[in-house]
Amino acid sequence: MSSPILISLFGGIKLNPSSDRAIYLQLADMILALIKQGKLGSDQKLPSSRAVADLLSLNRLTVTKAYAELQMQGWLESFVGKGTFVSTHVPEIQPKQLKSTSTTKGQKQAGFALDSKSYRKNPFFVSTARLHLDHGYPDPTLAPLKELYRAYRTQLSCESRLYPRFGSYGQPDGADFYKEALSKYLNETRGLKTTHRNILSTRGTIMGINLVCSALIKPGDVVVSGIPGWQRLEHNFIHSWANHIGIPVDENGIVVDELRKICEKRKVRMVYITPHHHYPTTVSLSIDRRLELLALAKEFGFIIFEDDYDFDFHYNHRPLLPLISADDQGMVIYGGSFSKSISPAFRVGYLVAPENVIEHLSNTRMLLDRQGDHILDNAMAELLNDGTITRYLRKALAVYEKRRNHFCDLLRSELNNVVDFVVPEGGMTVWTTFDKSINLSELSTQAYEKNLYISDGLVHKYPDYDENAIRLGFASSTIEELSESVNILKSLIFKG
Structure with missing residues (x-):
């Protein structure tokens, strides 16, 4: 050299x-x-x-x-x-002094323009607090994880089922074994009338919504949902350049009369609902409004997206069957997920719709995600077929009902003068309205300093809706943890 x-x-x-x-x-x-x-x-x-x-x-x-x-x-x-x-193809570069010559630090700013103003912010927060009154999550310690592990391991070793597809791609709508098992399960538990051709496997409800918006919603289409609602969902509407219109929600669910007024003036493309337990208020859509909504869909030709995120958890009586079970016109797309039944980390969901819709959504899914996890899907099918999921849900339901009752008793006895709520018929949260004198953002910050997570309520605020309310989840906490959590809230609220 x-x-x-x-x-x-x-x-x-x-x-x-x-x-x-x-x-x-x-x-x-x-x-x-x-x-x-x-x-x-x-x-x-x-x-x-x-x-x-x-x-x-x-x-x-x-x-x-x-x-x-x-x-x-x-x-x-x-x-x-x-x-x-x-290489002679490398252009001549005039040497210049760089601010940093380190190659171990990632770039902070792109060299190209970003039109970030066109998109809503989608912040997320991963809590590390020991205690949590969350947005409505299950307790993973109750989940059949050992059974799932065995079923997954079986799928990896069962060449008769996976080979030769194991070494190549599969169907974008999901594995037939899973779809057949899920079709049977939904028909038996929810009164649906499906075959495996009516089902598309997804990685959760939000993916299903994104697929529907990408495949079926065009810029300028009118999409309607209840207010307050799920802002992550609403941002999908905005991302699709749809015209989102919110309608009120009362003790009987979305006010369908308001929807009719909109339909009489404008062409509505889709209506999003959570009829079993409205998100976030947990109220159920009454039977008369369900029937009226189906009639409106038939009359005005709009899609109903039915998000049935926690159908399996209803305590007071048998839940009303999904709208899709009474839909004989093919107007409903039904979305569900095992993430809310077992664990948010467990990404297995599904869409149910007429066959031609599933084909169309599958074609769109290929642009986003070539296929789901067929091995995980098939492992889930094993648990559906052998009754593991049914037994788990029956056990979890009893535990969650006990926790709901205990939590509501605590709210009454310890925070009675500052909170207002209705005991939910089902689900995993209590929609709780706090006295106006309580600043939920400050309470959330102070609680987190004491190792307790609660929402600050900002995700439930709208220009025309400003209730001082949050969802307090009870299902993921033990009886002892619920008592400790309420005691922390009580000490912070009444510290003066």
Whole structure:
């Protein structure tokens, strides 16, 4: 290595043997940085691999692999008998002093424009608090995780079912074994009339909504839902450039009379509902309004998206069957998920619709996600077929009802003067309205400092709806944790 400039350049390379990144890749990164900075120009000959190895105290093979990596990327060219050169296709770059020459830190700002103003912010918060009165999550300690593990392991070893598809792609709408098991389960538990061709496997309700918006909603289409509602869902409408209109929700669910007024003036494309337990208020859509809604859909030709996120948890009496069970016109798309039954980390959901809709949604799904996890789907099918899910839900229902009763008793006895609520007939949360004197944002912050998570209520506020209310989830906490959580709230509210 005769050039003192090259000796200086390559001698300044610092490698980190304790890094997770291989040494030859680190070396390739450093050489690439020299090229991008203009310190190694187009068609410039590089030192031999032996010379670099001696200078940096490396194995020659390591340097050879680094050169080969950059050749594969098109940055270097190698000629037998001549050596290795910076590619002639690399433009001449005038060297300049960079603020940082480190290659270990990620970029903070893109070099291209982002139209972020066209999109709503979708913040998320992952709580690390020990206690939580969440938005309505199940208790994963009750879930049949051992059974799921065994079923998943069986799928991995059961070549008769998976082979030859195991080594290739499958159907975008889901594995037939899962869809057949799910069709049977939904027909038996919800009064549906489906075959496996009416089902599309998803990774949860939000994916199902996104698929429907992508495939069936055009810019300017009118989409209606209840207010207050689920803002993550509403942002999907906005993302599709739909015209979202909110209608009121009372003790009997969405006010269908208001929907009719809209339909008489404008062409409505889709109505989104959570009829079993409205999100976030937990009220059920009354039977007369269900029938009226189906009649309106038939009359005005709009889609009903029925999100039945917690059908399995109803305490006072048998739940009303889904709207889709009474739909003989093919107007309803039904969405469900096992994430709310077992765990949010368990991403298995589904859409139910007429066959031609499923085909259309499957075609759209190919652009987003070639297929779901067929192995997980089939493992879930095993639990549906052998009755594991039914037994688990029966056990969890009893536990959650006990927790609901205990939690509501605590709210009455400890916070009676500052909260108002109706004991929910089902679901996993209590829609709780706080006295106007209580600042929920401050209460949320103070509670988190005491290791308790509660919502600050901002996701439930709208320009024309400003109740001082939040969802307080009880299902994911033990009796002891619920008592401790309410005591913390009580100490913060009445500390004066």
